Amino acid sequence: MLKMEEWLLIRDLYSQGLNISEISERTGYDRKTVRKYLQLKTLPEPQKRPPRPSKLDPYKPYLLEKINEKHYTAARLFREIQKMGFDGGETIVKDFVRTVRPKQGVPAVLRYETKPGVQAQVDWGELGTVEVDGKLKKLFCFSMILGYSRMRYVECTLSIDTFTLIQCHLNAFQYFGGCTQEILYDNMKQVVIKRAMKSSDSEWNSQYEDFFKHYGFIPRLCRPYRPQTKGKIENTIGYVKRDFFLGREFSSLESLNNQALEWLKRVNSSIHGTTHEIPLERFKNEKEKLNLLNQVPRYKVVKTETRKISRDCYISYLGNKYSVPYKFAGRTAKLQIFEGKFEVYVDYEKVCEHEILPGNCRVTRKKEHFKGLLSEILNENSKCKKSPHILLKFSGLEVEKRSLDVYETFSDGGLE
Template sequence: MLRSGTVIRLHELQACGKSIREITRETGHSRNTIRKYLRANGIPEPRSRKKRVSKLDPFKSLLDQYLEKGIFNCEVLLRLLKERGYTGGITIIKDYVKPRRPPRQAPAVQRYETKAGYQAQVDWKICEYIDLNGEVRKIPVFSMVLGYSRAMYIEFTKRCDIHSFLRCLMNGLEYFGGVPKTMLTDQMKTVILGMGDDRKPRWHPLFEDFAATIGMIPKVCRVRRPQTKGKVERSVQFIEQNFMPGRSFTDLGDLNRQARQWCDEQNRRIHGTTGERPIDRLAQEKLGMLPSPERWAKYRFEPRKVSRDGFVSYDSVRYGVPWRYSGREVKVRDINGFIEIYCEKQLIARHEKQYRSRTLVMCEDQYANLSTAQGYAYPRPQGVQIPVQDVEVRPLDVYEHLVEVGA
């Protein structure tokens, strides 16, 4: 069959007054072919060829039944058809199945719209950056999204442990100005220790106590079902693809200041799903009241032990305390850009937070009177030597007189 351009060329040659013989000589096509296309109105319809009998034809109805049952593996279909007497190959089976095979897709899920003030979704994400030495480093970021308003809060940390999680969670709730009724996470080890025999989560004791204190119900989504918390899943992807690329920062504190500013900007933009600004919908969330600072202050503290030289290690930075507390158990909290160290509810040291690892921060008068006390915080137990007392010498008649008086 000739192409459209060739057919047009034949008509042009005929219009120029050339004969069939001249057109044949110029194009190389046979006379009959040229006559057929010149006589036809347009391009002639191809003749229908007699359909070739296929070895698969007697089995197509059976093959359709297998396809309706969801069997699209051609190796399996070949085996099943051979059991029924099929003698052909697998290629014609593949040609038959290909246009009937459904496209690959994830299973459909139902969309849930969260009520105002009902749910917050929380997750961790590991991002990457290049340090001053040109090496690729990893850094975790905490992300929290309110289900109704889509208001977002993120915070970068050095650790993903339970104490960092609670600190970020408290900072996020303070940023939103209230507490939602429920919080949804995946089965992260910072909040859940495992599943019990009753298939109910065994919560981390510290997290469970925290949730009960602030009046929030924790929930976890099923394993390998991240779409259950799709709002925060999209937010962590947004952080990785929108916030981090090309981001320059000096240290973790600078990075978190930029992250807070970025959250403010995003929460003031029109959200693609709701068509409203998250900051405007946040006012409609009707979140529960934040607990008093005294109620959740204890969850900001982390236990540490003071080294012999009077330092406490926190986020890879060593903070000094008076040497008399060496070897003792203390509690540390990170609050408002400062590191506060307490011993039995007494503040013993307060330092401006440092972000560079292996930094050493001395305490004022950290080693005062250390030499005099010879390194001991308390006096060592000692005996006391006293002078010899003189004994009074009395005459014997004194004692005889006393005996007579007694008689």
Template sequence: MIKELKSKGLSNTQIANEVGVDRKTVGSWLKKNTMPAYKTRAVKESKLEPYKAYILDRMNEGCVNAAVLYDEIVEKGYQGKLTILREFMRPHREKALSKASIRYETPPGKQAQVDWGEFFAQQADGKFKKLYAFIMILGYSRDYYLEFTENSKFDTLVGCHERAFAYFGGVPETILYDNMKTVVAHSHKAGSDKWNQRFFRFADHHNFTPVRHRPYRPRSKGKVERGVKYVRGNFWPRIKSFTDLVDLNEKALIWLDTKCNARLHQTTRRIPKEALLEELLQPMNLDPFLATDLVSRKVMNDCMVSYESNYYSVPFRFVGSRVGIRDLRNGMIEIYDETGSFIDSHRKLSGKHQMQKMKKHFEGLLTQNRQAKARKAPLVIPDQSPKVHQRPLKVYDSLIGEVTQ
């Protein structure tokens, strides 16, 4: 065709425009006597090819994060770029996201799920304070427990568990956790070595089995993750103000009892607090697991102990003794004697140099003090000697005069 057009007097540029090729290509082809031949390029196998089956399997399991899958296949030997992986995943992503999941239901008493949520409250000075919400949900009944705390540290986590067990009236057989460091020490290890050993002892103390949530499998911990969203969307907007954590947790308990656990659950079509009666929970160990050493303080003469620059009363019989203070980090502190026996609890004071007294701690002290003073006072003893009638001296002078006359 090119040679024919050339024979008709067209220029190389006109021919190039006519047949849709470059002008230089027209010139090189006109110099040849035979038709140009094209060699088929050998298709080079993609660096991703050996890993495609693994990637599709992981996407079917619910992991659609390209960065996560990239790290996994790099460990298996992949040497390509992340962009190649993204291109391969793009047409499969929508199918993986829309894939129906099989709901995992547990029998009564079998499992609970635990997670933390972060919330922010505005203080009087305009600054925002971070609060932590501990949430435990029973798998069968969907009964919730909610508690707000100052932090999510180990001793706080342990205390929240024990109060949740008390609220539910028992302990489930297993509890599911994500990879929080207070629970899981080594996510890559197996057996008991993967657990934080202090938490493992706590689980043994209350006779339940901790179960680790499999990474990148959000559906396996969906109950409690939806629970955090439910608290954020249903409870938190109801709270316009609160005085302290104790006040906030009192509001949370009212919400649990009157709204959350009293509603018709959309999945089970049952009321959680009624289904709770069917949970086959184990009895909880009534001895608290003291996760941290108690803060030792000496009881002063005024029946007060100092903690974080504030003062709290204890029964007067402990004056001069040492007691232990346990900060629950939920707005309350507990006081124990030297044997570890519980004495009393106080609402935690904010600020400094404040004092909190309980009237009952001083009952009997005033009476005892008065009795002690009476015993130490001098006794008034009546004079027991014979009484002698006393006369003026002039009487005796007159008597002597009579005798001498």
């Protein structure tokens, strides 16, 4: 089909007096073609060819459903349809998702890159709700990313208190094998009580201050209302939601965090979209230059919670039951939780301790906690049999005593 310029050229030559043969000779087009386009008053619209069948066609309804349901990543959708039998490449999936996903404009920012070992970024993200001990609780995600290598660590929690924040830091330090010189936060109350113009002059949460001084790293605060200052971690939170959490099934918090560790193995071994390098490769061989943990003793962080001891001598914690010595049944206990276990105190007396069980609906029963309970119950029962509780007492019938004069009166004919 001729273009608009070529059609106009043929018409112009014809208007100059050239015949079809001359126009054909000058333009190189066949005389039938010249005659055909001279007869047209307007240039016909090009006919679109029907699209060729694609390997992705059978999976497009599923992809559209998932895209409308949640903001899944194209990489995750590619993995899902692979399991369904798709044998094409990831690029075709990304191209399709890009065309059907709604476009969202974002303000421009200036990216700030950090040197190896200098900075990590931390944030929390809320994932939804889960049922624990018959109650709905919010589920949160702790995330830390190393600024240079982009190595990630994530952990799901049921709380965002200072104890949990510090424990997640310890787990992240252990995962990375060290910590950076400084860590960047937003203005979370678990870290800072009162922010100053200069971060070092801020009033820190006392428990958190004790923690960062113990390991010697410097906390930094991003500028207020400028979440892009923590752009690396903000992207990580959204990425965790879309690529890992949405649509995932799990039976317990431990199960979810085990799945998160498997997910981390994959993402930390995949090419990063910004650096175009594999985070694990940038991290290993001491490229990240972290401060090693073996230079200081491990920080012990203790969390305190209150529990009511049931009549059957158990307390409940994170969906599991733990026995307590029977003489404390019905009392209020305080739990001191640290390093995967907890100690139980009643009136400042330590009565027992337990390792925290994984999963839920499990029971830990220590025999010594119930030793003597059966004999005590039997003794109480025997006391009840020996001295039964009498509700009513019936006395014997008493015969009324009368004077003999009464009977003589009746024998004489009765009273008048």
